[in-house]
Amino acid sequence: MTIVNKDGLNNKKKIPLFKRNMSINIGLLLVVIMLIPAIFPQFISTHSYTEVSFEDMLQPPSSKHLFGTDNYGRDIFSRVVWSTRIDLTIGVLATIVPFIVGSLLGLIAGYYGKWVDDILMRILDIFMALPFMVIVIAIVAILGPGIRNLYIAIWIVGWKYYTRLVRSEVLIIKNSEFIQAAKILGYSNSRILLRHILPNVLSSSIVFAASDVVMCMLTGASLSFLGLGVQPPIPEWGSIISGGRAFISSAWWITFFPGIALIFLGTGFSLIGDGLSDILRTKGR
């Protein structure tokens, strides 16, 4: 029986992503707000972020120093502002590379299967078996600190999650009719992989990436917190917090404000990730 099959319930008009998902909008808003200090710190910051002065030591927040000053008399507000760029770049750069590399590996492992898959999965097992922080610290220690090596460290440990995600997705989609069809039509593997499979498996790791940005920022901050991150006196939220640590009983503001900034930006990215996953979930149904 040829009955034109059209589902009356689901044929919504295509509504642009943004209209559809609130959390993405808010997330983007937060991130954009944080982009301003990231791009034009010099216009926003009220003081130099390195200038020390004995008189202004450990001043509580005031009209002169919005967020107060640290034990060098440096203006916390300006330092927080200048940090934005660094933390933002850490978050993004540290995510992109594992996202690309990890996803590709997952794609290959999932599609070709057999020994390729086996080998990759064993390597993955090994990375899974090694404690994350230990590896990062060890790598940073081997390469020496500094942002560049911090990236490398996070890259080396970060790819595995994407590989797992993509691989599992590929395994599912691999046996679907349209892939089989493509094979029968004799398309080249690379074409099938990139044109047909990739677009369909990437979504979940895109979502993960959005939340991973936050994780990377936190990891970066944590490393600075442990004295393995960016070099002083360059400001970075984590290092400001760890610097203020000695004063939490007397000068809470040093610790407090950079934390807020970190949460603000982090929430922004999380919201985006959350929104994306929502859309995918609804699509999935």
Add this chain to the structure above:
Amino acid sequence: MSMLNYAFKRIIQIIPILIIVSVLIFFMIRLIPGDPVTIRLGPKATPEMVRILTIKEGLDKPIPVQYIIFIKNLLRFDMGNSIVYHIPILVLLKKRIVVTLFLTLFTLIFSVVISFPLGYLAGIKENKIQDQIIRTGALVALSAPQFWVGLILMILFAVSIHIFPVGGWGDTWLQHLRAIILPAFTQSLMTAALLARNLRNGVVDILKMDYVDFAKSKGLDDKVIKNRHIIRNAMIPYVTLIAMRAAYMLGGSIIIETVFALPGVGALMIESIYGRDYTVIQGVVLIFALVVMTINILTDLTYAYLDPRVRFE
């Protein structure tokens, strides 16, 4: 394949991984510049002093030889002595592990207590205000750096009002209990957030499932539907996630333990890396690897147990 064969197969797979891990870690940490002796003696030690101590600690032997010795001892279940503390790794580890276990346990308890009701509520109230609030809360919790939260909580509950000790582990079990609450809570926030989201999404999906309607159409009351049809199904991914988090935390939460000055595995780990206490690092990493892989296997088994659809290949 039966569950037993499956478990056995997986356990066999552990061995080669352990070996590779041992090699990796053994040589990796020795790649890190700086050796335990010079670090301990400090910059101004004379070469003579360094020489004496290096021999004393048996670090003068070529690395492959050291590895062989290490493996030999390992096969006799002897991980050797800490270079810094001069006592057997296992002795050193024992109390550290207690701390970390304690921390992990309480973190999980907090996480579940927080995440279960919230996650379920958010799930059944999909897109309603409760859901929005809970999800936003979870997001914020996820983006809050643990060391920051820890410090803030410390200011609030240990410095301003002395409800909890400011870090440390204490001597009596009672002190341990008081000492663990803040760090455990701090650490639980992120896990709770993850769990709550997981449960929420699980419930949302299940509520869309026909079998819930079918159960309803059979005239079951909400309690039965909730317990037998919604929660039970939602538990599967939830429990799995808990296990994964547990494995992660057993590695020792370096940050938390640093902030709260807890003598756990994480703290030991970082001390040992700074002090280049090779033997300790090797020992801890190997044990960690073992624990993680064991938990992974257990997770898969529980999963299979909870979800009859899973078959073993």
Add this chain to the structure above:
Amino acid sequence: MNEILEVKNLETNFFGKNEVVKAVREVSFNIYEGETFGLIGESGCGKSVTCRSILRLIRYPGKISGGSIIYKGINLLELSEKEMIGYRGNEIGMIFQEPMTALNPVLTIREQIYEALRDKKLTKSDKEEKAIEFLKIVGIPSGKERLSEYPHQFSGGMRQRAMIAAVLVSKPKLLLADEPTTSLDVTIQDQILKLINRLKREFSMSVLLVTHDLGVVAEMCDRVAVMYAGKIMETAGILALFSEPRHPYTVGLKNSIPYIGSQNEKLHPIEGSPPDLSNPPKGCPFEPRCIYKEKICEEILPELREIKPGHFSRCHFVEKLENEKGIIKL
């Protein structure tokens, strides 16, 4: 012959973020005791929603916004959720389209049959007895063993049978069957339909059969309602419907199925697609696809008129159709 169920002007809407989908629009029909009433239409025409509305199984963001569903003289829509529970299962049972999703994958068949036996007095052994008995009734042998198996261990047909068993144990008076065979392959389909017919007699039930398959209707039903775009287009006894359909859509449906022994093998699928239910046309919803359409069809929505006793149609040109019998090949 008295009514067991009467649906009057049922309105069920789905409230999306930026639109309201009017899935069921002023649907009315009734079912007599012991008969099988068919509800046919393309998927998405609102027939399943109507079916679920009867048991009040409409999920957020859906909502029954009007009309009444009178079962044995009681308007189910006025009952409290608690009272409603009393009717689900014992009075009205429902077979779902997809047994795979309708049976809880992590519960054994035993659990899912037992839970339908809500009589507190029953002991474990009673329940087991009953369960096995019903499995036998629906044609599942060696029930004792199968009871402790999980849905995924059953074949499609067996699964459907198991679900039917789970519904029947509570001896419903009215059985709602929502496309009970769509997910099954043809041979199994037939078995299941036969099974439903048999059980209907054994348990003297009334059946509401929702399907998109005229063949199924022909085989099973006493009376049929044809739904399109959330509205009932034609209601008639089975013979009347096939012999003298009084609505272009029904005609279209008929022409789109092959008939054994029909003169020409040429099939005439209905061109075009149903309207968007979030803003249905103010005229006849079938107008865009209708071959008899005229100006008026766009403007005015025709009434559901009784053109013969028990035969209702919603078309401006019922008479015209009557004269052009020719196009209707039998």
Add this chain to the structure above:
Amino acid sequence: MKIKLILFIVLLLVASIFITALAEKEISKQIVIGRLEDSNDLDPITQDGNVNIWIFNLALEGLVKTSDDGTAIEPCLADSWDISEDGLTYTFHLKKGVKFSDGTPVTGEDWVWSFLRARDTEESIWKFSLTALKDVTAPDDNTVILTLKEPWAPFLADLAMFNALVQKKAYYEKVGQEAYSQKPIGTGPYVIKEWKRGEYLLLEKNPYYHIKGLPKTDEIKFVVVADSNTRILQLQAGQIDVATFVPFDKMKELENDPQTKVVGFPSTETRTVVFNHTKKPFDDLRVRLALEYATDKQALLNFILFGYGEVATTYTSKAGKYFNYGLKDRGYDVDKAKALLAEAGYPDGFETEFLLPSGNQVYEQLAILLKEQWSKIGVKVNIIALEVGLAVTGYRTMNYEISVHHWTDDIPDPSQQADRLFIPERTNCVWTGWRSDRAIELVKQGVREINPTKREQIYLELQQIYYDEVVEMSMFYVPYPIAMRKEIEGFVQTPFGNYRFENLVKYLK
């Protein structure tokens, strides 16, 4: 009349109660001391660091000891001693009836064994202090005679060092090295009761201590609180009674806190900024001078040590012997600095790297502030904060340009430090790569010269050379920053770091 009498009696009673109350102030049985890290080996011979050295005086004693202020050598287990004219024979007359903490008497055999072990143990890194020792004999349990290969001026001082303490031979031979390094037995005021590695070290009063009535407190508990911040908070919360290694920025706060008080115990610790003389431009004295002039040390002192300690003028500290008071701080003079730089051929300054171990707040502060100050003469500093191990290695392999560190003496004599600093074979002049044959000459004389005045001259000249050459840039003399609860009395730390707790008490209110 009667009433007055009654009143009088009442007053009398009240008064008496008060008096009795004041008379016997109760003291706590246990005192908890928070420290940075745990000890790792309590055998004074094989151990390797301050974490152990500083507590040996609590459990073990030697013939002599340094005075609490570190300036003099005092009798300890030896009541008196005489030194032969040739300075080669030292005869010590021992205090009578001294017992080990296990109650057994100290024998001459124990003394001989202790000294020989200190001198001959292969894996001891402290052998050097007794290289001059030729032989030890104990004619009876009350006399010990030490003979030297050659006259050795710092010998008495060496005997006050931790590796020359008397220990129980029989016990060592019974339990063996491994167990011994966990719990040595000596004659000190305290005994090691329990040692939970990485957690705490519990010391208990030595019942057989040879000075009656001491120590006053029954138990001393060293707990490890690695994180300075936590250590302070624990002190404020009363979880610990004493906090060692207090960050200086905390001292003020703790001083003002009604619960706590702070003391900066004078130490031999000298903080210096080191230059790598083998790298340009630091091979040029004018550059080194310029940097010295461009450094406002007093400001830095206020900033980093919050006024504790003082600006250093040379490598050795005032707490040490033979300090050269003639040397004055050059003062802060940017113009002069610029001039010198220009003269040296760097009119617009230069760029350089500052190596330091990450996580050390004081060093980091120093680096950041120097970066600030030196920028005024066009010297651009890039701070390289390396993880401790990397930093130490970089430094020892002279793979650095500028770095910073500190020095503490173990013995009350300048010879040890001079030897380490000026003899290239030792540490390549603390890894500066600098060398001066005159200095080497002087160091060699220093250990042989018996005549105190002549000897003093030698060390004064050494300090002069160091000062003129700006071998390192001496920054500050840093005290031991200790904070304790108000109720604590009698906490003593010698300039060499040794704890002296015979009179340590905690009063209960």
